[in-house]
Amino acid sequence: AEYEKLKSQPVAEKLREQLAELEKKLSALDYNPQRIKDIESRLERFADAQRRKIELENALARHPQLRERRDSLRHALEKIEAEIPTIEEKIAQIAEELAHLPEIEAHIAEIEEKIARSESRLAELGDQKAELTAALRRYEDIVSRRKEIESQLAQHRRRERLLAITESILSREGIQDWLMRGYLEQIETYANDTLSLLSDGALSVRLVPESGEKLEVNISDPLGERSYESYSGGEEFRIDFSLRLAMSRVLAERSGFPLQTLVIDEGFGSQDEDGIGKLTDILYQVQDWFERIIVISHLPVIKESFPARLEVFRDSGGNSQVRVVA
Template sequence: ARTQAAEAASAARAAQHVADERRAGVPEALRTPAALQAGIAQAQDTRQRLERALQQAQSTHGEAASRAAALRAQHATLAEGVQAAQARVVEAHRQFVAALQTAGFWPDGTSKGDEGAADHAEAAWRAALLPAARIAMLESAVRDADDRRAAAHERAGRAAQAVAGLVRPDLAALDARATASRAQVEAVVDRIGQTRSELRTVTDTLARLEEIARESGAIEAEYRVVGHLADIANGNNCRNLTFQRYVLAALLDDVLRAASLRLSAMSRGRYQLQRREDVADARRAAGLDLEVFDEYTGRTRPASTLSGGEGFMASLSLALGLSDVVQAYAGGVQLDTLFIDEGFGSLDPESLDMAMKALIDLQQRGRTVGVISHVEEMKQQIDVTIEVVQGVRGSRVKVQA
């Protein structure tokens, strides 16, 4: 009875210690069941509201992205049209300059690339243009001249007899040149009209592009905040920490606190597990990396630097800490049985003794611990063992109590 009373007192003290630790981890305002339920309900409402806002923002962002893509495609098409129109304007200007030179409006002694000569030639050509009334008057004068020419031709026939043997000027060639010049001038006038029409089209297009650019700027300003929130939730921040990893990090902190109590006891107060806050590798997501605080050196180092035995103790501590946190989160659900498969062979005798004490402590708290191992020292410390014996006809099980 005294032995059982001592064991019960030890278990009570351990339970009280665990209860005090867990109570210290709960904020003062949430230690009553009513306050805790109210806090949980408020957190759930906030989470649902944020999830609805995120879904709406994602939907709006998708629509804006589709519209922006369509506007960019339209802008590219219009830009190609502007470039083509500009090329046609340049070509029309070159042809216009060539026509001015052919028509004789270009000043003598100047090059084709001279801008002043081009302006002078265009001014001379515009000065030579006639209004419709003047052209009708000239056409009437031409008809009169034709009539007079016919009469003159008749007279010229009579005069030809008088000038027989004299050299006759090439009037047909001169008339052909004049006709060709008039045709070229008319062609240039047509091209100028077409170019002006294309220029008006390009001007209208540029105005529409400016209006589209203003609308795009307004849309980008409207959804800039939503995009920033989406980048933060997706891990596009200075810590490479996504929203999911942020939530998991909170759970991992609880596991590490419980695991550090086990690891500190097994390592004689040397090691504690903690989560790494800074970014170790910018190429991958962060927030869930583990490191070890060494009480001997007063510094932290990566968990990968632990030796085989130390790594096993850390893994065992994490498993036991996770078991404690799961029980705490599950609201009274008990994990009564644990199975540990190998790993004890990498421990030195002192570390093996500390690990066995931790397992015995779990057993004394009411849990059943199963260990699968080939280490002889463990066999001697465990009262009840199940040994698998190989034989010619197969394996058999031998229970030793």
């Protein structure tokens, strides 16, 4: 009912006219379904044309690199082709040398045999060298020991010469005699200074060196010159004291060191009262020459002559005691 209604309306009429016109145009187009299918088939074959286009464009972009690679390979090929004659010449030389290989191998075997003999000989020489080295070391040790012995012998000879010289110097005719002669005058002077005080100028000494170590002591008094042995004990003590004191002074002056101690042990017993007084006076006169003067005596007069002393006595039990008196 609706369709019929539309057909009766002007719009439907108009649509029918348009449809008729379209059908007319379609007929004028010469529509061929088979041809449409062919076109569709060709379109399907060229469906990936866009992808192939992109690949071609990429290939064209790589074309400079490929050309550079091609040129590089062509240059390498040319270089190799240029080296081929040289390589072939070397191959020919190697082939020629290989032709002489048996001769070379025989020569090598001969050389190896010589090397083996040389190594064997070298080992023998090494053993000989070791033996010679050991012998050389023993020889060097012997030479070194000989040098040491010669050095020791030379030292012993020098020592022997020095001992001979020393023996000569220390002999009776050596330095003792020389020193004695050199000091005698001074000893004699000092001794006479002291002896003159002890004897009121009556006695004097004269020292006369004899052969060897002997020394003659001559004493002069108002009666003339006599030997030392001809005087009394008291006079001998004064002479001895004067000579010993003189020798001490000379030794002190020669050495440069002052005398430390003078010890007189029991020498006053041979002196009379006057002699004891003169000896005591002399001790006071020479006290500056010594650090200390020690007089050992049992005589009371000597004890009273010195203010500082050590007195030795026996107590009631018979034991020795020491008392300091200052």
